[in-house]
Amino acid sequence: MSEQIAHLRTVLLEQVHADAVQDVQLAGLQPALYIHPDYLLAVCLFLRNDPAFYVDFLSDIAAVDYFPESYFEVVYQLASIPHQSQLTLKVRLEHDRSTDLLPELPSVSSVWRTAEWHEREAYDLMGVFFTDHPDLRRILMPDDWEGFPLRKDYQDPEIYHGIPVKD
Amino acid sequence: MSRYNEALARYQEKINSIQSQEMVINMGPQHPSTHGVLRLELITDGEIVKEVIPHLGYLHRCFDKHAESMNFGKSIPFTDRLDYLSSMNNSHAFVMGVERMLGMEQSIPKRVEYIRVLVCELNRIASHLIAIGTYGIDIGAFTPFMWCFRDREHIMAMLEWASGSRMLYNYIWVGGLFYDLPVGFEERCRELVDYFKPKLDELDEILTNNQIFIARTANIGVLPADVAINYGCSGPMLRGSGIKWDLRRVDGYSVYPELEFDIPVGEGKMGQKGDCWDRYKVRVDEVRESIRIIEQCLARLTSDFKRTPDFDPRALVPKKVNLKPQDYYVRAENPKGELGFYFVTQERSDIPRRVKARGPSFNNLSVLPALGKDVLIADLIAILGSIDIVLGEVDR
Numbered sequence: 001m002s003e004q005i006a007h008l009r010t011v012l013l014e015q016v017h018a019d020a021v022q023d024v025q026l027a028g029l030q031p032a033l034y035i036h037p038d039y040l041l042a043v044c045l046f047l048r049n050d051p052a053f054y055v056d057f058l059s060d061i062a063a064v065d066y067f068p069e070s071y072f073e074v075v076y077q078l079a080s081i082p083h084q085s086q087l088t089l090k091v092r093l094e095h096d097r098s099t100d101l102l103p104e105l106p107s108v109s110s111v112w113r114t115a116e117w118h119e120r121e122a123y124d125l126m127g128v129f130f131t132d133h134p135d136l137r138r139i140l141m142p143d144d145w146e147g148f149p150l151r152k153d154y155q156d157p158e159i160y161h162g163i164p165v166k167d
Numbered sequence: 168m169s170r171y172n173e174a175l176a177r178y179q180e181k182i183n184s185i186q187s188q189e190m191v192i193n194m195g196p197q198h199p200s201t202h203g204v205l206r207l208e209l210i211t212d213g214e215i216v217k218e219v220i221p222h223l224g225y226l227h228r229c230f231d232k233h234a235e236s237m238n239f240g241k242s243i244p245f246t247d248r249l250d251y252l253s254s255m256n257n258s259h260a261f262v263m264g265v266e267r268m269l270g271m272e273q274s275i276p277k278r279v280e281y282i283r284v285l286v287c288e289l290n291r292i293a294s295h296l297i298a299i300g301t302y303g304i305d306i307g308a309f310t311p312f313m314w315c316f317r318d319r320e321h322i323m324a325m326l327e328w329a330s331g332s333r334m335l336y337n338y339i340w341v342g343g344l345f346y347d348l349p350v351g352f353e354e355r356c357r358e359l360v361d362y363f364k365p366k367l368d369e370l371d372e373i374l375t376n377n378q379i380f381i382a383r384t385a386n387i388g389v390l391p392a393d394v395a396i397n398y399g400c401s402g403p404m405l406r407g408s409g410i411k412w413d414l415r416r417v418d419g420y421s422v423y424p425e426l427e428f429d430i431p432v433g434e435g436k437m438g439q440k441g442d443c444w445d446r447y448k449v450r451v452d453e454v455r456e457s458i459r460i461i462e463q464c465l466a467r468l469t470s471d472f473k474r475t476p477d478f479d480p481r482a483l484v485p486k487k488v489n490l491k492p493q494d495y496y497v498r499a500e501n502p503k504g505e506l507g508f509y510f511v512t513q514e515r516s517d518i519p520r521r522v523k524a525r526g527p528s529f530n531n532l533s534v535l536p537a538l539g540k541d542v543l544i545a546d547l548i549a550i551l552g553s554i555d556i557v558l559g560e561v562d563r
Contacts, residue, residue: 027493028493028494028495029267029268029493029495030494030495030496032494056396056397057396057399058399059399059496059498059505059507059525060496060507060509060523060525062509062521062523064494064511064520064521065521066520075494075496075509077496077507077509077525081396081410081412084417086496088496102171112397112399113397113398113399113533113537114397114398114399114530114533116533117529117530117533125231129171133174135174135177135178136171136173136174137174137175137178138175139223139224140223140224140227140562140563141224141227142224143175149229149232150231150232
């Protein structure tokens with residue numbers, strides 16, 4: 001697995017951009033590549049279209065809050081149905097945890113349509129903004145909810161529409 | 168904040184500026200054919216649905232937030248409540264992920280693994296029976312619904328006997344099981360299989376080959392394979408479109424590599440490939456395959472791995488799950504499709520930093536706006552029923 005990741009890294013650096021891959025995580029059960037947010041869309045398009053990889057199935061997008069450190073990670077779980085392989089991509093977003101200015105990265109919903117709802121969920125619960133997303137509304141929480149509940153420093157509101165929320 | 172509210176304003180603008188011949192209809196959240204509290208906002212022109220806008224979240228119970236405030240073992244009962252029709256499969260996937268992170272996957276006794284697969288397949292049949300029965304009732308066939316629920320009740324009784332609970336079992340634990348199977352379970356299970364097999368043929372006669380049912384489902388909601396993959400559909404949705412993709416075979420987890428079963432795929436027998444009838448048929452065929460798996464499990468559980476007085480299914484259950492900081496995504500084949508759990512663990516703590524559940528229903532449902540364009544309202548119900556969603560998992 002780790003040789004494949006190392007190979008993929010060199011391919012991406014050659015074919016997409018010399019700065020596309022920031023780092024590579026070889027330890028653990030699932031090695032992963034850290035992709036530079038600016039080249040995420042190009043990397044995803046390349047991976048989906050290149051016959052050697054043909055990563056056509058997006059399983060999951062998960063946003064992770066690394067409180068108290070000041071960064072978020074967005075983790076893409078990908079799979080290739082013809083090659084029967086799996087791949088993990090990560091994007092690290094430095095951020096000062098304010099709720100007025102959200103961390104941003106490009107949407108991959110133009111590559112895999114399933115990303116549309118996953119990104120809406122990440123925006124809704126973790127407050128990560130995806131640029132060029134066709135319909136980035138909240139999905140699980142009500143439209144007028146304030147704050148992003150899955151952040152580690154999130155405080156429950158006292159009251160919502162006149163209903164006491166805290167017990 | 169205006170930039171972040173652009174999409175909401177766009178949506179409100181769309182609803183407010185519909186043309187005069189169009190009408191906005193709310194289907195749900197209290198509507199029997201939405202299979203739970205799903206609200207579909209339909210923009211209709213007469214009987215034709217122009218656009219479907221799903222609204223989720225009515226059953227949002229904060230699984231992710233909940234799971235990151237307690238240790239792994241305590242989260243298992245909550246996983247039962249994600250897809251509450253197939254609780255065994257959910258906890259199997261969750262437990263498998265934790266076991267792999269602990270590195271104890273290989274040391275689980277074979278008897279435990281076979282019992283897990285046995286109860287999972289029983290639960291898969293129960294889940295598919297609900298899908299088949301409620302699909303019938305969505306389209307107006309009442310009898311198959313009663314038949315399916317009657318047979319499902321026998322399976323519920325078997326699982327209650329094993330775990331003590333009818334629907335939410337908490338039976339599969341990290342490193343083992345809650346209890347061994349009760350004495351006599353294997354024999355009773357064999358009787359159940361013998362009872363159930365002819366019932367499936369009856370079901371075929373009344374529903375699968377029913378002319379009215381075929382007329383309502385064939386050539387309706389055709390989902391091409393490339394669209395299905397692009398929308399992240401999995402399970403019977405993807406197989407109904409003709410892709411042979413079953414994680415039990417692809418990943419070969421647990422003892423599935425030792426078992427013989429086929430992967431049914433949609434063939435377009437009654438119409439185009441990937442229509443509602445194909446998805447329905449895949450589920451019926453999967454029930455037959457599950458019966459084959461159950462028979463093989465029962466044979467092994469009464470021969471090679473039979474009950475011994477000193478066998479303790481809790482022998483390997485860890486008192487505390489101590490994990491190095493790592494992250495892992497585990498996926499398993501649920502009755503509805505690919506169920507995934509993404510774990511991020513943290514240093515010196517048995518409480519995970521992040522647990523994300525990837526529900527198959529959530530992804531399968533996301534294809535509905537694409538499938539539900541320019542169809543009749545009655546066909547939209549047929550399409551929604553063929554997706555087979557469970558709202559507990561869509562909203563988590």
